[in-house]
Amino acid sequence: MISLILGGARSGKSRHAEQLAEQSGRTVVYIATAEALDAEMAARIAHHRAQRPGEWLLVEEPLALAQALRAHAAADHCLLVDCLTLWLSNLLAAEAPCMQQELDALYATLPALPGEILLVSNEVGWGIVPDHPLARRFRDEAGRLHQRLAELCDRVTLVVAGLPLALK
Numbered sequence: 001m002i003s004l005i006l007g008g009a010r011s012g013k014s015r016h017a018e019q020l021a022e023q024s025g026r027t028v029v030y031i032a033t034a035e036a037l038d039a040e041m042a043a044r045i046a047h048h049r050a051q052r053p054g055e056w057l058l059v060e061e062p063l064a065l066a067q068a069l070r071a072h073a074a075a076d077h078c079l080l081v082d083c084l085t086l087w088l089s090n091l092l093a094a095e096a097p098c099m100q101q102e103l104d105a106l107y108a109t110l111p112a113l114p115g116e117i118l119l120v121s122n123e124v125g126w127g128i129v130p131d132h133p134l135a136r137r138f139r140d141e142a143g144r145l146h147q148r149l150a151e152l153c154d155r156v157t158l159v160v161a162g163l164p165l166a167l168k
Helices: 013-023 039-051 065-072 084-093 099-112 133-152
Strands: 002-007 027-032 057-060 077-082 116-122 155-160 163-166
Touching: 002 013, 002 133, 013 027, 013 077, 013 116, 013 155, 027 065, 057 065, 065 077, 065 099, 077 084, 084 099, 084 116, 084 133, 099 133, 116 133
Parallel strands: 002 116, 002 155, 027 057, 027 077, 077 116
Antiparallel strands: 155 163
16 A cells, blocks of 8 residues: 655645555664754754654665665565655755656555555645745656656645645
């Protein structure tokens, strides 16, 4: 089962994904895509880490997400990726010439993975059109990513104000 969990900032999407992971009855592997590049982000990461159960396995992978998924997927595992928009942002910031290759690898990898996969991502397309070209590109790339993943996923959930709404 592959699930995409979307929501805005502080919508409760991560908490919802964590609840699904706990309820799965499987060994949970938390795949974090964030990097602590400043004190504020380090504090956010520490807060998230403190909220998670101690028995969950942690994999930190800011760029090679498909590879990390393949390495840790198993029938008795639940992989929770938090979050895809940070991963996409990392690829854009690194000016990774392989960005499309990483996206294609993710799309090709997901359907073949055993176990349960929970993908958390920020819905960023509901605001105004950003005035900076990189911000516009990010918003557009995130929208395309979400559309493609929604096609591939068995379940798509939008979380607003802590309330999950099943879209698929």
